[in-house]
Amino acid sequence: MSREQQAVARARKAFETGRSRPLEYRIIQLKNLQRLFIEREKDISDAIKKDLNKSEVGTQLFETLGLEGEINLAIRKLKEWAAPRPVEKNLLTLSDTVYIQPEPLGLVLIIGAWNYPWAVTIQPLIGAIAAGNAAVVKPSEVCVHTAKVMEDLLPLYIDKELYPVVTGGVAETQELLRQRFDYIFYTGNGTVGKVIMEAAAKHLTPVTLELGGKSPCYIDKNCDISIACRRITWGKYTNCGQTCIAPDYILCDPSIQDRVIEEVKKSIKDFYTENPKTCPDYGRIINQRHFKRIMALVGDSTVAAGGDGDESDCFIAPTVLRDVKPDAKVMQEEIFGPILPILPVSGLDEAIKFINKGEKPLALYVFSADEKVISRMRDETSSGGFLANDCLVHFSVSSLPFGGVGNSGMGCYHGKFSFDQLSHLRGCLIKKLKMEGVNNMRYPPHTPKKLGWARFFFLTTFDLGWAGRMLLLALMAVVAAFVLQVRETQDSDRLRSRVKNSYLISVDQTQQPGCRNSSVVIKIKVLHMHFIYLH
Ligand SMILES: NC(=O)c1ccc[n+]([C@@H]2O[C@H](COP(=O)([O-])OP(=O)(O)OC[C@H]3O[C@@H](n4cnc5c(N)ncnc54)[C@H](O)[C@@H]3O)[C@@H](O)[C@H]2O)c1
Numbered sequence: 001m002s003r004e005q006q007a008v009a010r011a012r013k014a015f016e017t018g019r020s021r022p023l024e025y026r027i028i029q030l031k032n033l034q035r036l037f038i039e040r041e042k043d044i045s046d047a048i049k050k051d052l053n054k055s056e057v058g059t060q061l062f063e064t065l066g067l068e069g070e071i072n073l074a075i076r077k078l079k080e081w082a083a084p085r086p087v088e089k090n091l092l093t094l095s096d097t098v099y100i101q102p103e104p105l106g107l108v109l110i111i112g113a114w115n116y117p118w119a120v121t122i123q124p125l126i127g128a129i130a131a132g133n134a135a136v137v138k139p140s141e142v143c144v145h146t147a148k149v150m151e152d153l154l155p156l157y158i159d160k161e162l163y164p165v166v167t168g169g170v171a172e173t174q175e176l177l178r179q180r181f182d183y184i185f186y187t188g189n190g191t192v193g194k195v196i197m198e199a200a201a202k203h204l205t206p207v208t209l210e211l212g213g214k215s216p217c218y219i220d221k222n223c224d225i226s227i228a229c230r231r232i233t234w235g236k237y238t239n240c241g242q243t244c245i246a247p248d249y250i251l252c253d254p255s256i257q258d259r260v261i262e263e264v265k266k267s268i269k270d271f272y273t274e275n276p277k278t279c280p281d282y283g284r285i286i287n288q289r290h291f292k293r294i295m296a297l298v299g300d301s302t303v304a305a306g307g308d309g310d311e312s313d314c315f316i317a318p319t320v321l322r323d324v325k326p327d328a329k330v331m332q333e334e335i336f337g338p339i340l341p342i343l344p345v346s347g348l349d350e351a352i353k354f355i356n357k358g359e360k361p362l363a364l365y366v367f368s369a370d371e372k373v374i375s376r377m378r379d380e381t382s383s384g385g386f387l388a389n390d391c392l393v394h395f396s397v398s399s400l401p402f403g404g405v406g407n408s409g410m411g412c413y414h415g416k417f418s419f420d421q422l423s424h425l426r427g428c429l430i431k432k433l434k435m436e437g438v439n440n441m442r443y444p445p446h447t448p449k450k451l452g453w454a455r456f457f458f459l460t461t462f463d464l465g466w467a468g469r470m471l472l473l474a475l476m477a478v479v480a481a482f483v484l485q486v487r488e489t490q491d492s493d494r495l496r497s498r499v500k501n502s503y504l505i506s507v508d509q510t511q512q513p514g515c516r517n518s519s520v521v522i523k524i525k526v527l528h529m530h531f532i533y534l535h
């Protein structure tokens with residue numbers, strides 16, 4: 001058996017023991033993971049410094065802080081998320097117990113990317129643990145030092161059989177992909193995303209694909225350009241542009257292009273000093289392959305700021321390109337580096353048209369003081385996430401689903417969305433072996449009269465509204481009081497047992513059953529009614 005097969009087999013066996021299921025066990029694992037981030041902060045940031053030249057504070061701000069928040073949330077909410085979720089009922093199931101019971105999927109494969117190696121690998125793991133699964137964790141081999149730290153540290157803190165770390169590159173990942181999983185959660189580029197989906201299809205394994213793409217950023221004339229550019233500069237050059245939701249390019253009116261360039265340059269200086277190369281908060285390109293790829297994108301456009309690089313140090317200066325044409329090299333792929341092209345457009349209409357010609361992006365940014373501009377941009381385009389007047393911060397909001405649409409991915413996570421994504425939401429209906437008469441309408445022989453009853457029971461909906469619900473509650477209270485009184489005052493055992501067990505809905509229809517639009521009078525004689533949920 002290969003190393004990958006062994007890890008998968010062990011994790012599957014551990015899942016089958018059932019120990020990942022109790023909520024207490026999940027919470028212990030989450031707390032242990034929390035402890036890892038507190039106790040091993042230095043190991044984590046030293047490795048990321050070597051991989052991506054992120055500062056210690058930067059690593060906490062962009063990677064571990066969010067993870068700690070997600071762990072806290074999962075611990076606090078787990079009981080609520082994992083509890084049965086009562087649902088509305090129809091007439092036919094009024095006396096049944098009807099609910100959604102989240103259950104673990106089984107064994108999950110998590111394949112992480114290199115650009116935020118902890119955030120994008122451990123955040124799905126938090127969801128997998130919370131949902132009661134086992135999970136094989138495959139960090140990106142591109143972050144050599146971080147992958148090693150993850151491989152060394154995770155088994156010291158969390159159940160190493162349930163949540164093994166498998167390191168390696170393409171060959172190892174493909175060996176993993178030949179195994180059977182119950183879910184695959186992949187973060188990375190779309191080309192590999194297709195490889196993942198193909199492998200998953202062989203076992204009918206469902207997938208989440210967290211991909212990337214070109215996230216547009218429209219700056220309206222009607223906005224505070226200085227503030228807009230400060231926020232865009234932060235969103236673009238954080239982690240040297242290697243952020244899945246970084247604003248990829250700017251669309252703006254030609255009349256504000258010069259001002260935008262000046263303001264971006266000013267913010268670059270404010271954030272990263274006159275010499276970003278020596279600034280501890282300015283990152284590096286992950287490797288020389290990506291360095292060459294990014295530098296080659298600049299060639300056929302006009303540089304307005306930066307443009308220089310040092311291959312030996314994987315340094316590329318924060319760069320702005322002006323008057324960029326849609327067919328320029330930099331517009332043909334996700335940049336994933338510190339290059340910010342500006343494409344002049346005549347206004348909102350042209351910006352929307354341009355965005356809609358491309359693939360659906362992971363994020364879409366609009367800067368405007370005009371709410372109508374923001375609404376039009378939102379309503380006339382599609383993207384994984386949508387932000388007005390800021391960049392990136394939606395990633396930090398656990399109550400928002402994070403994920404792509406179309407070419408930018410499928411599925412979503414964060415907070416409860418991670419829990420739901422990695423759970424099976426099992427529909428449950430618990431009936432009693434009583435009231436068999438009600439079922440006659442569905443048993444042969446099928447007749448038009450029975451169909452009429454079935455129509456009524458299936459199609460009648462309770463759209464009571466707030467006042468109606470209050471009225472029904474009051475009615476139930478009266479009924480309950482009546483039942484109690486009956487129980488107290490009637491001595492007869494015979495009568496008492498009849499009251500306890502009877503539950504009758506009698507229906508008088510003013511027209512023949514089977515006719516549409518029949519007006520219906522329902523007389524409810526309820527003596528023992530069990531509502532799990534009254535929405
Ligand atoms: N949506 C998100 O949340 C998100 C987050 C981070 C990055 N991204 C996107 O990821 C991309 C950058 O990541 P990347 O793809 O360069 O990361 P990467 O090279 O680290 O690859 C990601 C994972 O895929 C595996 N892999 C690579 N080639 C493979 C193959 N041929 N077969 C099987 N597995 C293979 C790697 O081992 C790695 O674990 C960008 O497009 C970025 O936008 C998206």
Ligand SMILES: CC(C)=CCC/C(C)=C/CC/C(C)=C/C=O
Nearest residue numbers: 061116119243244392393395396
């Ligand atoms: C610090 C605040 C407010 C937000 C963090 C935004 C950010 C840069 C998150 C990282 C997003 C991420 C993992 C992207 C993947 O490529």
